Amino acid sequence: TPASVGDVMVKDVVTISLGAGVEDAAGIMMKSGVTHLPVIAGDKALSGIVTAWDISKAVAMKYSRLEEIMTRNVVTARQEDPIERAAGDMNRHNISALPVVDESGKVVGMITSDGVSRLVGMCR
Amino acid sequence: TPASVGDVMVKDVVTISLGAGVEDAAGIMMKSGVTHLPVIAGDKALSGIVTAWDISKAVAMKYSRLEEIMTRNVVTARQEDPIERAAGDMNRHNISALPVVDESGKVVGMITSDGVSRLVGMCR
Ligand SMILES: C[S@@+](CC[C@H](N)C(=O)[O-])C[C@H]1O[C@@H](n2cnc3c(N)ncnc32)[C@H](O)[C@@H]1O
Numbered sequence: 016t017p018a019s020v021g022d023v024m025v026k027d028v029v030t031i032s033l034g035a036g037v038e039d040a041a042g043i044m045m046k047s048g049v050t051h052l053p054v055i056a057g058d059k060a061l062s063g064i065v066t067a068w069d070i071s072k073a074v075a076m077k078y079s080r081l082e083e084i085m086t087r088n089v090v091t092a093r094q095e096d097p098i099e100r101a102a103g104d105m106n107r108h109n110i111s112a113l114p115v116v117d118e119s120g121k122v123v124g125m126i127t128s129d130g131v132s133r134l135v136g137m138c139r
Numbered sequence: 140t141p142a143s144v145g146d147v148m149v150k151d152v153v154t155i156s157l158g159a160g161v162e163d164a165a166g167i168m169m170k171s172g173v174t175h176l177p178v179i180a181g182d183k184a185l186s187g188i189v190t191a192w193d194i195s196k197a198v199a200m201k202y203s204r205l206e207e208i209m210t211r212n213v214v215t216a217r218q219e220d221p222i223e224r225a226a227g228d229m230n231r232h233n234i235s236a237l238p239v240v241d242e243s244g245k246v247v248g249m250i251t252s253d254g255v256s257r258l259v260g261m262c263r
């Protein structure tokens with residue numbers, strides 16, 4: 016079975032720019048079928064993460080700006096981390112996805128609880 | 140390790156009534172921290188499912204009624220199913236949660252890819 020985050024992560028990560036709005040984020044999630052978007056600043060730095068759950072919060076609280084709902088302190092993973100560590104981190108923080116970053120902090124992938132769950136599904 | 144869906148499922152399932160609106164669904168998801176709500180009709184029957192992804196779709200398309208966004212054909216699981224089967228079904232349909240129903244079709248739990256991923260996290 017795969018041993019590291021790099022074996023399971025999605026490499027084509029759908030992201031959103033820091034200046035975008037809640038409706039932009041909702042549109043990107045709808046078109047691409049994803050629920051977690053890393054927020055990227057102009058200089059390519061990871062500035063936060065916004066999820067479909069945050070969109071629900073925006074609807075309930077009538078927010079319209081990304082800054083009002085995105086989470087700034089992002090929990091991330093590294094490609095060489097063992098899968099168990101990423102799964103444990105997601106469980107501990109009650110989150111469903113971790114951006115995978117390289118040593119310079121650039122987003123190179125995304126590991127999700129869906130991806131980890133798929134491993135279990137493969138044992139049939 | 141746990142062998143069946145019943146060992147991993149959440150038993151306190153947060154649901155929503157068929158007559159509710161998109162803003163109600165968003166409020167319930169925000170307050171309870173969940174992203175998947177089985178939609179229950181007056182006679183307790185499972186009528187559909189609505190997720191935070193559907194709320195994103197509602198924001199992008201400017202929908203306000205649950206019927207406009209909920210999925211009616213719900214993929215479900217049974218308590219005695221093996222975990223691998225539930226994980227395989229979620230993967231195949233690109234979904235992150237399955238309501239668990241009893242022989243009369245009543246929702247008795249919810250299994251999520253988060254719950255399955257947690258098993259992997261426990262191996263550390
Ligand atoms: C507590 S989780 C609950 C719902 C679901 N488990 C999920 O991940 O969307 C929702 C919150 O977690 C935040 N979140 C999701 N992934 C994150 C990550 N990798 N680092 C930090 N926060 C994250 C979102 O911004 C959102 O505010």
Ligand SMILES: C[S@@+](CC[C@H](N)C(=O)[O-])C[C@H]1O[C@@H](n2cnc3c(N)ncnc32)[C@H](O)[C@@H]1O
Nearest residue numbers: 188189190192210212213214233234235236237
């Ligand atoms: C294709 S998934 C993609 C996002 C993510 N994987 C999720 O489950 O929310 C989103 C769609 O799947 C639907 N969905 C989620 N769980 C479902 C289930 N158990 N049965 C049928 N449809 C479901 C939602 O209503 C939503 O329209």
